[in-house]
Amino acid sequence: MAIEKRALLGVLAAWLCAGCMGQQTARLYDMKTGQVSTLSVDGWVDSGGKMRGTLPSGAACQGSFSALSAKDAQAITKTEVLFTENADSSVGVMQCGADVVLRCTMARRPGSGFSYGLCTDQRGAEYSMMF
Helix, strand or coil, X not given: CHHHHHHHHHHHHXXXXXXXXXXXXXXXXXXXXXXXXXXXXXXXXXXXXXXXXXXXXXXXXXXXXXXXXXXXXXXXXXXCCCCCCXXXXXXXXXXXXXXXXXXXXXXXXXCCCEEEEEEEECCCCEEEEEC
């Protein structure tokens, strides 16, 4: 009976942990003002997923991301993110409030979560992202 309870607790803990591993939180830094906010990425273990959070100004954001080659990611977002040789890259696009579209290039190491990223909006504002 005690072994069955331990096994059940182990399965429950693994299930709960699997849900946690699918979400990752970043701090988003406005490079002009220094203000900070947060955003979360769901499905980072997959090749794509959802993103949501707020800009430092307070505008709510939501969108999604997809994995791409580093060359394609930088071409789409027109950013100069440095990728190490073993880094995977992803591009995310979020609608923030009524009038801001944020495009982000993110880097992660294979088998682990995102590490850093850079976002820009259509007006040229830049945001640094640290996970």
